[in-house]
Amino acid sequence: MADTYTTIQGDMWDSVAYKLYGDELKMTELIAANPQYATTVVFSAGVVLKVPQISALTSVIVPPWKQ
Numbered sequence: 001m002a003d004t005y006t007t008i009q010g011d012m013w014d015s016v017a018y019k020l021y022g023d024e025l026k027m028t029e030l031i032a033a034n035p036q037y038a039t040t041v042v043f044s045a046g047v048v049l050k051v052p053q054i055s056a057l058t059s060v061i062v063p064p065w066k067q
Helices: 013-019 023-031
Strands: 004-006 048-050
Touching: 004 013, 013 023, 023 048
Parallel strands: none
Antiparallel strands: 004 048
């Protein structure tokens, strides 16, 4: 996985997290790694975000119907 991600017009935290990790809930880790953009809701094109490596162990408990 790349260490950075360059946004495209209209990207939002949850969509970036889904593109990078396959899980919208990982957006909290992305925001924590990029505090200077924490108040950004919709990104313009060309913003370079740091992409933290997230281990599989940080995932939440999966409900029975998703297992």
